[in-house]
Amino acid sequence: MMHRERFLAAVHGQPVDRAPVFPLLMFFAASRAGLSYREFAEDGSALAQAQLALQAQYGLDAITACSDAFRLSAELGGEMGFPEDKPPYLRQPLVTVPSDVDALGHPDPTAGRMGDRVRAVAEMAKASAGRFAVLGWVEMPFAEACNLCGVSDFMMLTMDDPDTAHRLLARLAAMEIDFAKAQIAAGADMIGAGDAAASLVSPEMYAEFALPYEQRVCEAIHAANSLVKLHVCGDTRALLPQMATCGADLFNVDHLVPLAQAKAVYGAAGKCFKGNLDPVAQMMQATPDECAAHALRCLAEAGSAPYMLSPGCEVPADTTDEVFRRFCDAPQVYAGR
Numbered sequence: 001m002m003h004r005e006r007f008l009a010a011v012h013g014q015p016v017d018r019a020p021v022f023p024l025l026m027f028f029a030a031s032r033a034g035l036s037y038r039e040f041a042e043d044g045s046a047l048a049q050a051q052l053a054l055q056a057q058y059g060l061d062a063i064t065a066c067s068d069a070f071r072l073s074a075e076l077g078g079e080m081g082f083p084e085d086k087p088p089y090l091r092q093p094l095v096t097v098p099s100d101v102d103a104l105g106h107p108d109p110t111a112g113r114m115g116d117r118v119r120a121v122a123e124m125a126k127a128s129a130g131r132f133a134v135l136g137w138v139e140m141p142f143a144e145a146c147n148l149c150g151v152s153d154f155m156m157l158t159m160d161d162p163d164t165a166h167r168l169l170a171r172l173a174a175m176e177i178d179f180a181k182a183q184i185a186a187g188a189d190m191i192g193a194g195d196a197a198a199s200l201v202s203p204e205m206y207a208e209f210a211l212p213y214e215q216r217v218c219e220a221i222h223a224a225n226s227l228v229k230l231h232v233c234g235d236t237r238a239l240l241p242q243m244a245t246c247g248a249d250l251f252n253v254d255h256l257v258p259l260a261q262a263k264a265v266y267g268a269a270g271k272c273f274k275g276n277l278d279p280v281a282q283m284m285q286a287t288p289d290e291c292a293a294h295a296l297r298c299l300a301e302a303g304s305a306p307y308m309l310s311p312g313c314e315v316p317a318d319t320t321d322e323v324f325r326r327f328c329d330a331p332q333v334y335a336g337r
Contacts, residue, residue: 003061003132004189011190011227011249011272013306018335019299020061021328022133022274024231024252024314026087028324029054031317036084041067044120052127058328061308062133064192065120065183069139072175073147075107075114094148098164106175109182118182125187133190135229136183140195141172141213148172151197158209165209173213177220190227190250193217199234199254206239211246218247233313237261244269255279255312259301272306277327279311284319288326295330 001009007020030040033050040047044065051063068087074080079091095101110118117137124134139147145168146154158165180191198210218228230248232239235256243251244265253262253275266273275298277283282294295309309331315324 007061007133018331020308022062022308026314027317028315038082038084044116048120048123064135066137071113075112093150101168109179118186121183121188122186135190135192136188137192138176138180140193141169142210143195143197144172146197169213173216184224184226192229194231196233199236214246240265267305274308274310275312277311284316288322291323292326299334
């Protein structure tokens, strides 16, 4: 099977010759391309070429145009910081009082830092020519609200002024949808959607402030004839049943969540999932044999369920090439047993 064919078959629960290999590569990609992280995050073409080089070298089934969570906030007028060897960040919150919500505006997703990601998607999609899958990236509204307000301040807002919190989330959902559509038009096969901050809340809070807006974004992406990957780092064991209803087509599983538990929930919902190697202990700090054993364990636990091999989050830059090679080769080894 071709890489993209294998990827899409797994997403749709169809037979595959082996599990797709789909790690999230950011610092690892920048490092192997000889880029500072600032160069990787500021230049969509450099990001695209770094991703394409790793796809060619390791036979990855999918690559992602992801570098940081602050594309939208930059275009909303946020004051950004760009360290040389760390992800960009928002220096000051953009939303501190209710009137700030109405003053946000609605940025053009093809301009500035948002447009830079769109161009990265276009460059990767052109190079792929349908051979492997290309993902764009957006933040889900809850995570984006935490970006704009600060995590603790937005959490307080949901309790002190839930109406304003919902107004902000609704506005952000519309912006994220437009951002996703621009990347779909550029050739993205799927949109990765990050909602890491949602892992910090209770099931009740998730149900009110995160899930409805995840569903809104997923519905819009499906209406645009594309697919969604939900990426929520952290311990989401209590949230899994709700997450499975958000409408995403692929779910990332952090190493803090037992793979068997994720399989039970997502498998029952007919959803594809990926994970859950610990990217530090089982990749960066592991020997090649140890990493291969962890990868084979994940493949065995997933069994016949729709599954892709991946760590629970991004691959650290200090992971050795030999370890990463053994990780990428594991599905072929497992299929040959």
